[in-house]
Amino acid sequence: MDAYKLWVRKNRDLVRSLESLANGVTWILPERFGNSEIAPEAVYALLGIVSSVNQHIIETPNDGQEQSIPWPLVVSILKDAEAVVEVAAQHFVGDDRKWGFLAVTEAVKACVRLAAFRESGYRMLLQGGEVENEEEDIVADNHGVKSNGVPVIYPMNGHAQNGHEIGSNGLDGKPGFISKSLEGRAVAALNKFGQNAKMMSDPMWMTRLQPTPVLPVMEVEKPTFATIWSSKGVSGRLFMLGEAVHIFRPLVYVLMIRKFGIKSWTPWLVSLAVELTSLGIHSHATDLNHRTGKVHHLSSAERDELKRRKMMWALYVMRDPFFANYTKRHLEKAEKVLNPVPVVGFLIGKLVELVEGAQSRYTYTSGS
Numbered sequence: 001m002d003a004y005k006l007w008v009r010k011n012r013d014l015v016r017s018l019e020s021l022a023n024g025v026t027w028i029l030p031e032r033f034g035n036s037e038i039a040p041e042a043v044y045a046l047l048g049i050v051s052s053v054n055q056h057i058i059e060t061p062n063d064g065q066e067q068s069i070p071w072p073l074v075v076s077i078l079k080d081a082e083a084v085v086e087v088a089a090q091h092f093v094g095d096d097r098k099w100g101f102l103a104v105t106e107a108v109k110a111c112v113r114l115a116a117f118r119e120s121g122y123r124m125l126l127q128g129g130e131v132e133n134e135e136e137d138i139v140a141d142n143h144g145v146k147s148n149g150v151p152v153i154y155p156m157n158g159h160a161q162n163g164h165e166i167g168s169n170g171l172d173g174k175p176g177f178i179s180k181s182l183e184g185r186a187v188a189a190l191n192k193f194g195q196n197a198k199m200m201s202d203p204m205w206m207t208r209l210q211p212t213p214v215l216p217v218m219e220v221e222k223p224t225f226a227t228i229w230s231s232k233g234v235s236g237r238l239f240m241l242g243e244a245v246h247i248f249r250p251l252v253y254v255l256m257i258r259k260f261g262i263k264s265w266t267p268w269l270v271s272l273a274v275e276l277t278s279l280g281i282h283s284h285a286t287d288l289n290h291r292t293g294k295v296h297h298l299s300s301a302e303r304d305e306l307k308r309r310k311m312m313w314a315l316y317v318m319r320d321p322f323f324a325n326y327t328k329r330h331l332e333k334a335e336k337v338l339n340p341v342p343v344v345g346f347l348i349g350k351l352v353e354l355v356e357g358a359q360s361r362y363t364y365t366s367g368s
Contacts, residue, residue, distance in 0.1 A: 008057045015058075019051045041087045048080035052130075071116035075129040078109050083363040099258035102362060106251040109368065113247045122240055124302045125247070128368065133301060235285045242281030246309070249274045250368030257362075262320050272316060275309075282306060318358075318365040331355065 008015055023044070056073045082105045089098035116129045123133040252274055256267035286298055298306070317327050335352045339345040358364040 005057050008054050012058050015054050019047065019054070022047050023051070038084070038087050038091055042084050045080040045084045049077050052076035052080070068119070069115075071112060071119055072130050072132050074112050075109065075116065078105070078112060079128070079130070079363075079368070081105075082109070083361065086361060086363050099254060103251065103254045103258055106254050106368065110247055110251050114244075117243060117247065122243075124239075124243060124298070124305055126301060126305050127308070133299075238281050238285035242278050242285060245274060245281065246278040249278065250366055253366065253368075254362075263324070265321055268316070268319055268322060272313075275313070279306065279309060312367045315365050315367045318355075320359075323359050328356070328359075 052073055056070055060070075082102070085101055085105050086098060089101040093101075113125060113129045117123075117125055120133050126133050249271060253267055253271040256270050257264075260266045316322060331352050335345075335348055338348045
């Protein structure tokens with residue numbers, strides 16, 4: 001396994017090119033969307049899992065340290081496996097009974113996402129938990145700014161001020177700033193050079209030379225649910241509630257389909273209502289008035305994630321019963337008009353076939 005990891009890291013561009021080529025080929029496999037064909041879907045899922053594993057290997061530092069559970073990788077594997085579960089259930093138990101298996105799969109995904117949500121310090125899940133949220137969110141109150149709404153613990157003499165880390169200058173034991181910016185590091189290096197030159201010019205420097213003390217490693221207190229709940233105030237609690245609603249939305253959607261059927265408008269409307277509720281809670285949490293004491297500010301990655309979630313609303317035109325009543329009708333009209341046109345008619349016909357085939361699978365339109 002170590003040899004494979006080393007090969008992937010050395011040939012990352014080749015690996016990505018091969019994965020893209022293989023994934024593209026699977027879309028034109030015969031009977032790609034056939035009701036009785038499990039093999040093509042299994043091949044596509046396997047390629048997706050291999051791609052996720054390779055991406056995880058590339059992004060994971062090779063420092064020899066023991067890593068915690070890679071929740072983004074687990075989420076990616078579950079999403080790829082869910083397509084196989086749907087096809088297999090549809091083949092063996094039928095369309096009506098497959099929703100029970102999909103409900104179990106969505107429940108597992110919801111639990112994994114909750115674990116990832118907790119592991120990340122209750123930050124927003126990016127792309128359904130497939131991407132780790134490494135940017136620190138900011139909670140501003142009337143007295144200052146805190147990271148994640150939780151005070152950071154720096155043992156011994158370490159503290160944080162204005163985005164800098166305070167450490168020891170070494171020889172004189174006085175605290176000094178270790179800047180995160182290139183300019184700050186350059187100034188620190190020049191300052192240290194000057195101190196060393198002054199020390200070397202002192203005839204007694206050898207008698208005063210002391211071993212350079214080892215800087216303590218800063219430990220950040222990992223926020224717990226109770227800490228976040230008590231420290232973030234109303235806005236932080238609303239943020240956590242909105243994220244929990246978003247996590248459980250796919251499970252609610254599948255359970256509604258299992259009860260009312262895919263042709264009913266109830267699952268479609270309930271899913272849309274849950275989606276709007278989640279985004280509404282997030283919006284209210286971020287725009288909360290300063291008089292409440294604390295306002296949750298989103299990072300750039302989290303703002304992009306909210307935009308992505310809004311764009312995912314387009315999938316509602318691909319879900320039944322909206323698709324069967326409206327979208328499909330317009331696609332058929334477009335195909336009929338463009339069918340006599342050489343080449344274009346063939347391409348449009350193939351596109352409509354792929355769209356209808358993808359729409360028939362829950363996993364391709366669920367947005368989960």
